Amino acid sequence: MNKINSFISFNQDDMSYKFLPTGDVFTFTWDEYLVNQFRGNIKDGSANNIYLRIYENESITAYPLLGIQSNSTLSSTKNSLCYEGTIKDISYKVTFRPVNNIWFWNINLDGYQKTVDLVYGQDIGIGTATGVFSNELYMSEYLGHSVFEGDNGYVICSRQNMPNSGSFPYIQQGVIGSKAVHFSTDGLQFFGLSYKETNVAEILTSDLKDCNLQYEFSYIALQTEKIQLNGEHALSFYGMFLPNHEDAIKEIEYKDTIQSAYVESIKISENYVATEKITLKSSFAAPYCSEPFTKEEINARFPERKLEEYKEDALLSFFTKDHSHIVTKDKECLVERPHGTIIITPPNNKEVDSHLISSTQYMYGVFNSHVVVGNTDFHKFLSTPRGFLNLLKNSGQRMYVRIDGKYRLLTLPSLYEMGMNYSKWYYKLSDDTLIITVYTCTSHSDLVMEVSSEEKKSYDYIITNQIVMGNNEYTKDIEYTTIKDGLRFELDTDQYPGLHYDLTLPGQTYTLSDDRIFFEEGIAFDETFLTISLEQNSGFELRINGYLSDDEELSNKQYSFETEKASALEFYQSLIRGFELNHPNQYNEQIDILNQTAYWYAHNAMIHFSMPHGLEQPGGAAWGTRDICQGPMEFFLATENYDLAKQIILNIYSHQDINSREWPQWFMFDRYTVNAGECHGDVVFWPLKIVADYIMATGDESILAEVLPYFNAPESQESLLEHIRYALSNIKETRFIKGTGLITYAGGDWDDTLQPASEELKEKLVSSWTVALAYQTFLTLGHALEMVDVELAKELKSLANIVKDSFHDILIKDNVVAGFLECNNGYKHMLHPDDNSTGIHYRLLPMTRSIIAELVDKNQADKNVSLIHKHLKCPDGVRLMDCPAHYDGGVSHLFKRAEQAANVGREISLQYTHAHIRYIEAMAKLGEHKEAWDSLFVINPILIQHTVKNANIRQSNLYFSSSDGAYNDRYEYEKNFDLLREGQIKVKGGWRLYSSGPGIYFRQLVSNVLGIRFAKEGLILDPALPKELNGITFTYQCFGKTITFEFHISEANELIAINGDKEIPHTSLNNPYRHGGILIKKEDLLASGDIIKVYTK
Structure with a gap:
């Protein structure tokens, strides 16, 4: 080929x-x-x-x-x-x-x-x-x-x-x-x-x-x-x-x-020679776009619907009780980002597993694309669609059906259904409905397509497949061998010898060809464009099996869609520990939203963790060090999936660079050794922080004795604790501004759009957010190591105190935390009211992180919140800064990407959802219960217009990474930025799915808003719920036991837990900002009944 x-x-x-x-x-x-x-x-x-x-x-x-x-x-x-x-x-x-x-x-x-x-x-x-x-x-x-x-x-x-x-x-x-x-x-x-x-x-x-x-x-x-x-x-x-x-x-x-x-061009006069005429066959007609289902037809198929979304009288989308999401054609025609999803083999819940298959699917007739087993960059079998309007229709796997004598490419269906492991397209014909279902299987890395006619009518089909076998289309010739019922495509790599894909149509008679079938001349131009023709067929099954080695044989297992759907749903239900919210006395739309979100954000989080890529960001295949330490790690700690949390730690520390003593910004976590080769200044702290968080949650100090290699010196193996010491030595030697507890910027922080244009400035700059993170890391790790290494724990706590003193003495000026500090024969506060160079006066990240880290006292925390509400809060969420960086034709003067991006999107629009989630965390810690709860829905895509009146319609079941003001360009944005605060401009959903955000959102909901947190000694109860939710119940599995928590919110000044008519013994916990939570010993919790009444203020 x-x-x-x-x-x-x-x-x-x-x-x-x-x-x-x-x-x-x-x-x-x-x-x-x-x-x-x-x-x-x-x-x-x-x-x-x-x-x-x-x-x-x-x-x-x-x-x-x-x-x-x-x-x-x-x-x-x-x-x-x-x-x-x-x-x-x-x-x-x-x-x-x-x-x-x-x-x-x-x-x-x-x-x-x-x-x-x-x-x-x-x-x-x-x-x-x-x-x-x-x-x-x-x-x-x-x-x-x-x-x-x-x-x-x-x-x-x-x-x-x-x-x-x-x-x-x-x-x-x-x-x-x-x-x-x-x-x-x-x-x-x-x-x-x-x-x-x-x-x-x-x-x-x-x-x-x-x-x-x-x-x-x-x-x-x-x-x-x-x-x-x-x-x-x-x-x-x-x-x-x-x-x-x-x-x-x-x-x-x-x-x-x-x-x-x-x-010169019009001077040239040459004799033209006619090229061979290429003509599309007349048997191919315009693409087929379904008529919409009537309301009665939808009722017949989906009588029980949840969270219905309407525009005027038109039904746009809804959910079902088994957490499927269904979208109508009417809605697809309204959204800029086309409805799509990624389905994967449900991952192993004990270890990091690359033997998973993934497919990206779109409502507009892309039944499979970016099909890959293992590495999502290097192992592509089918290509990825480009753009968002379905302009060129050769990517991925698509299907033509002969209707009234003409082949029609299936594009928009009447309905598109998405589930945890599947997509389903409903194509309404004049006298029939074609249903195409594609799903992954739970026991093997198999992808199954089922095509059926509801009226059992027979049709001629052509299935098109743009084969890649590598990174991008058109890069190599393709070879295959014939196997039973289909074809085998081999992609040998040094890292995965024997990697191959099998494409089969069990029990079917078919004809193989390429793009020649479209042309009257019968000439092939692109043989990698595989076409499969079936004649007079009322239904068939097509499989794609992905294998990482040649010792795996074709799976002949008989699959049932309903069985695999139920199995996947069971996997996610177990993963999120049976998460279920209820209000016994009244219907609450927000509770319904969160019950659906828990499943879909778990789905999103597992893709980010196990097969990193997204819809708008098809490239991935790597863990961002900062990202993996947040979304997946926090998700697994919140759900007691400790085996996976431990595996993350061991994998990350095996990628520590022996020379820099730090970690790369990102790295491939499978057998490939590709990484960024450099990192931002905050990155070194995240691997230290997650060890502390893991030990504090599990009590598993044995992890510190695990012997691990270094990335570029596999023969040099040391214990995890020595790896920690090694990273800490680098921080002490190279990262402090001399004579202070301030941490150097060293290449960037979380918001890398603000990287300085001047290389010299990087060495003189301090990010106050990184300083707050360093304090939190030193202090938490010091507590975690108290019973392991007393001297090291003492040193870490001492470093935390030094950092704290410098944060207060230097970074806070006139009660405002500076975003940056330039250290150059004195201190220049940047992103601060005194900043006359950038025009930016307030930065969100250090204000929220200093509260989360308990670095500032109650007085300063309240001032932080007051400034956030006055300068950074908008109807669609809190923004990273009080105004955008200046745009001058895309030339960098102070910052790189912040001044280079021409589009008002993603970080440039300043409402980065991840940062808003951290704001929720800060509000919960501070005791702003209603603000924390309400803020969950400002960034939740399900019925978002009910909360954010100026929000554009967007896909409801996938996380969106930003909320973008609908400005035409950067100049309009800078001039009319206040329209965002006033809610007078539409806001659009940004890139979807591929983010640490879904995992962090889930953790905030469970651990900090509902207040269910796991500790090595037992369970912490520390809810931050508004009084309007009095009577809400939450069912969740804790230490293997399913418990329903009933929350009773009153004016009482203490928090107690009651089982039956007895108070459960507990220890009160400290919170510098409000009344703290309580700790219940594990044995006391397990000895209690299945219903625990929680009385809280």
Whole structure:
């Protein structure tokens, strides 16, 4: 199976222009830089095109002029391409001519008494090809567009603001011979959300938006002035690429260079040779998009629904009692981020296990994609969809069905159902319903697809599969061998010899082919695009089995969807210890929300832990050291999954660098040795902190004697305690600002958008958040080691006191904790009211961490909260800072990413959900019970508009990592930032699923809001519940025993637990901010009944 290699290529200097045989763009590259964003394919064409629009009878009809989607004939020379044809009595000729790093689309029209215009659209990546292929959304976020008006109308210049191989690539696009009178800059404006349903670019029947939208699909569009055709008319669109543009874009540049190249391009006269015509078979028709189910049809299928979401009278989504989430087509057409999920083999709950299979699925007809066993970067079997509008439809695994004599690609279903280990698509036909179910199995790394007709009707099917066998598509030829009922694909690696995938259709008769089946000419262009045809079939099963070695045989186990669904649900129920909230006296929507969230965030957390990747972030395969120490670790400690918590610790310490004595920012945790090679300044503290947290929760001091290697010196093995000493020696020797207890910034902290642009400043900078974390780590580890090493414990507590003194004496000025401190012949407080350089005066992280760590007293804690509420709190959550960093065309002056990102999203929008969760933790500790409870729902996607009135509709069952103000660009954001505080601008959900956030959220809910915490001596009860929840019950397994806690909230000044009519013996705990919790010994808890009444204030 050969990858696509039939190209029409033009190479000039370092530029290479590569077209498919249809004339569709495949890649424009300069050395390692990729100019376009999407690689076209012969079946679908490419994302770019030029459209001739004809105005007739007050309507506009658009016709593509390029590639497979057009009716053009194609011819070529060694230096150019020519597209020719006739539309509505208008003859056209489009000539592509490159002149080194500048290219022209020279257009000649010939017609009479016609009113037309032309619309040009081009997707742009302008970053290293590796970077764009890794994540085109991320690259777009840093691609800054500048729009100017020149002699020929609008000119758009785009600069990659984040250094790519040390450079800042640049592209300019415009018109010659006419005027560009309208423009747009993002594919969302051009194609629109309706594209998912219609398969037609939304903008083609109206004017372009004339708005510089900086989103995640960089797509430059230009619309010419209207042309009254009465004979011939000529004009050109052009693009110019430069590998580096150091400065911010201030004006239209390179006019003379472009004009000279243009003159050269129209001089060239060559004899064109016609290329072979490629024609799509007439048996393939437009994609199939289902009609919606009626209300009666939905009622029949799902009579019991929970947490129904409506827009006006239209049902958008709902949950079921078994924690499935169902979405209607109506909702999918409203959301920017398409509904999708990741399903995995339920992981081993005793050890870190790589022998799991994973699949990413999307509502718009991607039944499997990014299918991988083990490493989610290097072991891909099927490719990953690109973009969020289903533009190119060759990725992953999809399906055509012959309906009324035509093959139709299944896209949007009537309903899309997601569960813990499955997705299900319901396609309503005129007289039938097709149901496609894909699920993972609990006992093997097997992925099963079941296709059925409810009316038992037979259809012809074509299943398409874009095979990768590595990191990215189009990188290698594919080989397979025939096995019983299917094919075996081998991916031998040095780390996993014998790794292979089996694709089988048990008991079926099928025909294998490739993309040739789509074309009249019967020629194969991409043999890695595997097609499987089945004829007259009313239902079948397809399996993908993933194996990490060659000594594993094909699983012939008979699976049942209902059995596997129940088994997966049982796994998650056990994982979260039977979590269930109830209010016996009244319905409470919020309680219903949390019961669903517990399961879905457990699902999200296990993907982050065991198969790290997400929907918007398909790359992963590694543990972020900081992240793994938070989300998974806190989740496992909150659920008594101590075996996994221990395995995390041992794995992390085995990756400690023997030279730096620290840990990399991230590392692959399987047999691959890839890691970041460097880390931020806070990273060294997290592995120390989790050992302390683990020992304090479990009492398992034996872990300290575990003998472990160092990452780059496997022969040097020492006990975990010696590893701790080794890291501590580095902190003492290299991380303190001389004469103080302040910790150096050393490359960054949690918010790496604020990394200084100046390398020199890194050595002189202090992050007060890192200092607070250091204090908490030293103090907690000191307590944890008291019975193991008295002297070391004493030293750690002494270090904590030194840090505490410096935090109060230096970092707090005028009762405000500075975000940063610059130490340079004195102290300069940054991100503080005294800061005149950044314009930023308040930073959230040190204010919350200093409360969580109990580093500040009650007086200062209250001041922190007052400042947060006044300056940082918005209706959609608390923000990282009181205003954004200044944006100056993407050039860094003080900070790197904070000043480089052109998009207002993720950390740049400043409401990073993870940080809001830490705010909840601080509120619970401080005794702000109602604030802690209410804040859980500000960031919960289920029915979020009930809490956040300005929230946009978003997917309800997956964690979103940020809440992003719906600003068009950074300039609008900076000017109108106060709209966020006022709730006067819409806020959108950010990237989904791949985060430590779900695990941390679960832990805050269980351990700090409901107040159920495990300690080595027993169970801590320390609820932080508002009085409105009086009577709420919580069922949870503690020490293997299922207990229902009844919470009775009164004005009493003490907390007591009653079993029957007897108070359970306990010890009161200290909290510097409020009345503390109580500790019940394990044996006393186990001797009590199944119902415990908790009386609390």
